Amino acid sequence: MCGICGFTGSADKQTLNNMTETIRHRGPDENGFYSDNEVSLGMRRLSIIDLESGQQPVHNEQGNVWLVFNGEIYNFVSLREQLISKGHRFYTDHSDTETIVHLYEEYGLNFVEHLNGMFAIAIWDQRTQTLLLVRDRMGVKPLFYCEINGNLIFASEIKSILAYPGYHKEMNPEAIYHYFSFKNIPAPLTAFKGIHSVFPGEIITWQQGRIKKDKYWQIEFAENHKINENEAREKILSILEDAVKIRMISDVPFGAYLSGGVDSSAVVALMNRFMDHPIKTFCLGYEDHMTNKEADLYFARKVSEAYGTEHYEYIMSYKEVPKEINNVIGAFDQPFSGTISTYYLSKLINKHVKVALSGDGADELFGSYLAHRLAQPMHNFAKLYPKYKDGRLTENDTAQLKPFDNDLSYLERLYRASGGDIIHWRYQLLTFSDEEKARLLSPCFNEYCRQTSSLDCLASYFRMGKTQDPLNQILGVDWNSLLPDQVLAFVDFLSMAHSVEVRSPFLDYRLVEYVTTIPGCLKIKEGNVKDILKKTVEPLLPDGVTRRPKEGFVLPVFDWLSGTLQDYLQEVLAADRISRHGLWNQEEVSRLLKRFLAGDKTKVAKIWNLMMFQIWWEQYFG
Structure with a gap:
């Protein structure tokens, strides 16, 4: 490296x-x-x-x-x-x-x-x-x-x-x-x-x-509908095991990220098959004792205990965000408002090993994010909409909408905004739509970008794929955009900022090429994300790991920015600071900030996005 x-x-x-x-x-x-x-x-x-x-x-x-x-x-x-x-x-x-x-x-x-x-x-x-x-x-x-x-x-x-x-x-x-x-x-x-x-x-x-x-290579999702689920699970495990094994070749000490989720836990379990001494594992926690984040520490400890790993924890404080945020942005050289947790955990890893295996790539292969969970339900809801509108949905109909069977109003809102079109409902999930940016950006910036459309950019990713499988369509889009431009970007830049090499077995091209042939209905089944992967690795893991709710490797941004970091946020987005670049409509920024601080959680991604841009601009052009 x-x-x-x-x-x-x-x-x-x-x-x-x-x-x-x-x-x-x-x-x-x-x-x-x-x-x-x-x-x-x-x-x-x-x-x-x-x-x-x-x-x-x-x-x-x-x-x-x-x-x-x-x-x-x-x-x-x-x-x-x-x-x-x-x-x-x-x-x-x-x-x-x-x-x-x-x-x-x-x-x-x-x-x-x-x-x-x-x-x-x-x-x-x-x-x-x-x-x-x-x-x-x-x-x-x-x-x-x-x-x-x-x-x-x-x-x-x-x-x-x-x-x-x-x-x-x-x-x-x-x-x-x-x-x-x-x-x-x-x-x-x-x-x-x-x-x-x-x-x-x-x-x-x-x-x-x-x-x-x-x-020389392009991912293609092409489903084999004759695939046998049991044989598929055997094939996945066989390739994944070898992918883990070859990523353990090293002349220096190595370890593993361990969040206690399915992906990182499976990697640790398979690493253990080839080790004659305890694996060094690393988990990120928070000193604020947030209930939704404590599960990571709990399940990571269970996996560590099961496999006798030498386990380390980095307990992070909200104070580290303003202290280190310029270094985080400096690692990317670009504005970035995705996950930055890797930066903080890699500080600890650097003290013990040069190389760490991770579970990155599994979500994008097998389906886990909101857009992935929506793919099949939105496809089915579009067909069922007349029955839904007339109140005639049967129990079998509702079962086709899992995991949103108890939140049909959300599916309806997305349907009304998109007409059920897969590109347009996916567009609704972007941080700022083109229409919202027309209000956010200054007249000068809007004029400069009048021929630019993020909807068109998103549509171009859909045109790259040929599959008609709704989940695999969404996975294909993420594979050509979100994965390399956001996920793998933060994995590389934020770990290498601390001289740590990250190796991801789920990104082995042999596994990727095989999993692209698996139909979406086996990846998310009855609303259960990564279903075939969970069934594959469940025998390897402590009880409960495959059934825990998905909790991404993300910082508790809303809790911090609306609480202990509220003053810092208001300082960064103060009118006198954002006026220096003149790229935004100050009234719109003020409106968003006011709603966020009043408790509107739906604005957290927008506020984080604006804050990270402001810090980047000041660092590189201010």
Whole structure:
């Protein structure tokens, strides 16, 4: 694991060093550089595999192919053996990085199809004067780039590109417009004009000042309706077990996030099969003794006791939010109002291990979030609406609307707002709709973004999929947007801020490709989220873990912002501070804030969204 950066054009040692230093947190152990007359490559290394001889950049036998790499290749041992048998000579002891160089020599651009891992790769091929940027299938590892005067500048984090002297910082209004809806900037946009995100599963080729983009992998949900549930459970467990096993390859101590939920608990249970000493596990709690959050500590302790883990808890105080919030925003370099809990727990993890396995990706694979829970009920409600309107719903009809069978008024509100159309009811769940942004944003900002629509952006994600299964449609949208742009973003940036590498077995491409063939009715069954996964791992877990209500890995934002952090919130969103950028209608912000502080919980996402933007703007442009 590390941070990488570089640029084409004349060598400039000072610039390369400055860019590399900005991402020191990603790799505090050592640095590495390569420069010639055409390209400069830099990296910061977090040493995990081949500690003694695994330094980067690496090269091939002739020294005409050079590479820097962020991530882990989990199947590098078998790949290395295959490449040696084909005549390739390795100079490192057991580096996964060097494996990539020889794979590229052997297979060209198709090398990436052989990799099982998480990665952001830059390859300089002197023979063809070509620079390649490659991002892993799921988008676990971030990678950004910018074109300036025919040259390509790239880095693991935006802050590194901001350190390039030829880039002049300017806010991207289109990206910011979408932030207020999605809580994050949707790729390939970033908050800065001219800086772009490489898509998951994408290869960027730069040659003679020209860029070519190719997708080598794209998720596809295509249901096999003949699938046998019992066989599916066996297959899931088999792949997941191996995915856990190969993610335990490490030359340094490792542990696991453990929230006490199904996903992280299953990972710990499977890790235990391959350990001869106690696993180090880590859980986040809160000193405020919030009832809805105490379950995490309770169930994490149960799992820890069941598997004899060496368990640690980080008990967080509300005071840490204002104290650390600038560091959190600085980790992203962009406005972000999703989950930031990882930042605080990773502080504890860093004291004990360099690597931690997690349960990330399971929600997006098997269905758990509000939009996932709504997919099948809204599909059925649209067909049943005439009967509902006339009061003729039968017991069997109502059963089709679980888990909203006791909240039909909510389904009705969504139906009336959307006509039952899947794109339009999903649009209702965004933080700010386009219509709400018309009231929120200043006339100048609205005029600038008059051709920009977050509804159209959302619709573009739906057009990427072919399935007609309502749940898998929603999962497909999240897989192309929410997962890489928000979930995996906070997992990477907030853990790497503390030099901790996170590995997620549920993101193994073999598991992903298999689960996309499972019909939605097996993923959420009779309102029970992740039903097939829970049944798969239930024998491994202490009683009650699979039946506990879903409680996301999120901070108790409403409780804090409406209570102990109320003064801080009002200070951040004070009229004199927000007037400095002039992007908002102050009266609308005041109205939202007043309603929130009066106890309107429905406004918490909006208020958090506005607060995080304000802090970002002040940090980067104020």
